[in-house]
Amino acid sequence: MPMTRESSSIPPARGPSEHDVRDQIIAAASEYFRLYGYDKTTVSDLAKSIGFSKAYIYKFFGSKQAIGEVICANRLDLIKAMVDERMAVATSASERLRRMFGALVEASSDLFFHDRKLYDIAAASAREDWPSALSYMAHIRELIKQILLEGRASGEFERKTPLDETTNAIYLVFQPYVAPLLLQHNLDNTQQATNHLTNLMLRSLAP
Numbered sequence: 001m002p003m004t005r006e007s008s009s010i011p012p013a014r015g016p017s018e019h020d021v022r023d024q025i026i027a028a029a030s031e032y033f034r035l036y037g038y039d040k041t042t043v044s045d046l047a048k049s050i051g052f053s054k055a056y057i058y059k060f061f062g063s064k065q066a067i068g069e070v071i072c073a074n075r076l077d078l079i080k081a082m083v084d085e086r087m088a089v090a091t092s093a094s095e096r097l098r099r100m101f102g103a104l105v106e107a108s109s110d111l112f113f114h115d116r117k118l119y120d121i122a123a124a125s126a127r128e129d130w131p132s133a134l135s136y137m138a139h140i141r142e143l144i145k146q147i148l149l150e151g152r153a154s155g156e157f158e159r160k161t162p163l164d165e166t167t168n169a170i171y172l173v174f175q176p177y178v179a180p181l182l183l184q185h186n187l188d189n190t191q192q193a194t195n196h197l198t199n200l201m202l203r204s205l206a207p
Helices: 018-036 043-050 054-060 064-088 093-114 116-127 131-154 163-178 190-205
Strands: none
Touching (some): 018 064, 064 116, 064 131, 093 163, 163 190
């Protein structure tokens, strides 16, 4: 009776994982958007640049916006991390507020001047209310609220004005310098404006 060969314990060769393919699409899209801009790029353009079919890209991302969402969220996460790092060394709520505002303006301006095509994705996300943009602005509002609570607890800030009202007022002061659609109209003297506005806010918060 002939002997049967045992099946090999070596698993069959596999192609790249779905995670790897997604990362490859995101990396290629980031570069393509950086060169040609988000609005002018189609999924067909991306497919040709990567060497995939358009249908294959749609297997991983349902639309161009879905790709832009990931790129936008990744960039906004970098800004959040930069802001958190700047605030971590502050020794008071006042300094945390000053560092937060300064870091947000610096990061947003840097994106506008040095990565203008990717800035267009952030602008699109704000214009069309993408989840990444809404989450980012909600995060800023929450940071403001936490700084106010810290300042009120330490006696640095007044406590008479309702917390939500004060949070919203400061958030509105931030808007022209951190919201993508507004920042492009307020790029002149951003450092001076940030300093003056921060000083004004801190004076109004004093007990």
